[in-house]
Amino acid sequence: MSVVGEDSPIAGEEQKWTCKKCTLVNSGRSLVCEACYGSKLRSVTINHDMTLKKGEFWSCSKCTLKNALTAATCKACKTKKVDYEVAMNVGLAVGLPSRSRSPRRGGSKKHTVTITTGPYQPWQCMICTFENTKSHVICDMCQRMREDVNSIFPKDPPRLTQEEMSNKHWNYIVRYCKLKKQSYVDDDFPPMPTSLYYNPTEVKDSHTIKWKRLRDIVVEEDKDLPWAVFRRPQPSDISQGRILGVLGNCWLLSALAVLAEREDIVRAVLVTRDFCPQGVYQVRLCKDGHWTTVLVDDYFPCDKRGHLFYSQAKRKQLWVPIIEKAVAKIHGCYEALVSGRAIEGLATLTGAPCESIPLQPSSMPAPAEEELDIDLIWAQ
Numbered sequence: 033m034s035v036v037g038e039d040s041p042i043a044g045e046e047q048k049w050t051c052k053k054c055t056l057v058n059s060g061r062s063l064v065c066e067a068c069y070g071s072k073l074r075s076v077t078i079n080h081d082m083t084l085k086k087g088e089f090w091s092c093s094k095c096t097l098k099n100a101l102t103a104a105t106c107k108a109c110k111t112k113k114v115d116y117e118v119a120m121n122v123g124l125a126v127g128l129p130s131r132s133r134s135p136r137r138g139g140s141k142k143h144t145v146t147i148t149t150g151p152y153q154p155w156q157c158m159i160c161t162f163e164n165t166k167s168h169v170i171c172d173m174c175q176r177m178r179e180d181v182n183s184i185f186p187k188d189p190p191r192l193t194q195e196e197m198s199n200k201h202w203n204y205i206v207r208y209c210k211l212k213k214q215s216y217v218d219d220d221f222p223p224m225p226t227s228l229y230y231n232p233t234e235v236k237d238s239h240t241i242k243w244k245r246l247r248d249i250v251v252e253e254d255k256d257l258p259w260a261v262f263r264r265p266q267p268s269d270i271s272q273g274r275i276l277g278v279l280g281n282c283w284l285l286s287a288l289a290v291l292a293e294r295e296d297i298v299r300a301v302l303v304t305r306d307f308c309p310q311g312v313y314q315v316r317l318c319k320d321g322h323w324t325t326v327l328v329d330d331y332f333p334c335d336k337r338g339h340l341f342y343s344q345a346k347r348k349q350l351w352v353p354i355i356e357k358a359v360a361k362i363h364g365c366y367e368a369l370v371s372g373r374a375i376e377g378l379a380t381l382t383g384a385p386c387e388s389i390p391l392q393p394s395s396m397p398a399p400a401e402e403e404l405d406i407d408l409i410w411a412q
Contacts, residue, residue: 049076053088053101090170198303198314198325205327209310215245216312216329221361223331229367241341246311246330246350250338257348259307262299267292269345270352279342281369284359287377288352301381302351313350315358318383326358333366342366355381 047060053070063072089098090113092106105112154165162173209216223243225232246259267289291297299305303314303325311330316323332353333341345352360366375386393404
């Protein structure tokens with residue numbers, strides 16, 4: 033029976049251990065890792081604690097999940113670990129001898145970055161301000177990726193804004209209508225009785241309403257003028273229609289009259305500011321606190337003579353009937369516009385919070401109603 037000495041090479045080979053922190057293989061005589069000074073006991077002991085401690089993980093640059101150092105890809109989003117070796121392949125390592133430019137592999141876009149020459153320079157983390165002297169890419173303290181390296185990676189294209197998406201949608205519809213040589217018809221708000229009333233079968237209205245396109249609408253005043261969305265809008269341009277008060281949407285027309293004092297605000301509501309031969313118009317409204325772009329066609333309710341039945345504007349302007357139709361669409365039908373408050377119309381058109389201040393006491397005051405203070409009202 034032979035006894036192997038403690039200092040023999042065979043014993044040293046059998047007792048080598050791998051550091052869990054930096055994966056360096058250390059000799060059996062070392063009680064701490066020769067590279068990172070990690071504990072041998074922690075590396076050789078079976079640890080069932082799933083919580084990764086500081087220095088035992090790397091943070092994914094995409095989803096920020098903390099992964100074990102031994103994991104090559106993120107467990108959540110499968111993003112590859114960005115370490116020193118990966119940085120060298122991409123051409124992002126800093127402080128190494130100069131190398132030729134090479135395109136990035138494995139990506140649809142190619143990037144070439146010149147690697148700086150000279151000795152390795154320490155860098156300060158912009159998150160925790162720790163000065164790193166070992167790691168080139170990831171901070172040794174907070175495990176965050178180096179900012180100047182992270183900015184080189186290609187990012188996802190920014191989302192299209194709502195206005196850009198609306199403009200793209202509008203252009204697509206116009207091109208399709210030109211190709212088919214036809215005018216646009218809004219399927220979501222069709223020229224049918226369901227767009228006029230909640231329950232068309234229960235309506236006992238003696239008025240005959242027909243849907244007509246803009247080119248077929250009869251106009252007695254200024255009939256020689258071409259149709260236009262704007263002609264320097266003024267509050268006096270707004271009219272309730274041939275039968276006054278038939279719809280009962282004075283609250284909306286009052287809000288439009290206020291907006292007409294500022295042409296720039298009216299233009300902000302109308303996304304489509306020029307006459308469209310294909311009959312495609314977009315209106316920007318605020319519904320329940322969220323801005324939405326409403327798409328409408330140029331079908332409008334008319335009487336049996338072909339005149340506009342509801343609201344209209346003088347000098348053959350379209351901004352009043354178009355906005356009225358868009359508001360009717362977001363609320364379901366034209367009947368939904370019956371009765372309302374001017375502050376509701378202002379909030380829909382501007383998106384701003386509105387407040388109503390009474391200037392005189394009501395004809396039937398409530399028991400808890402406070403007496404009006406005229407001086408306080410005008411001070412506000």
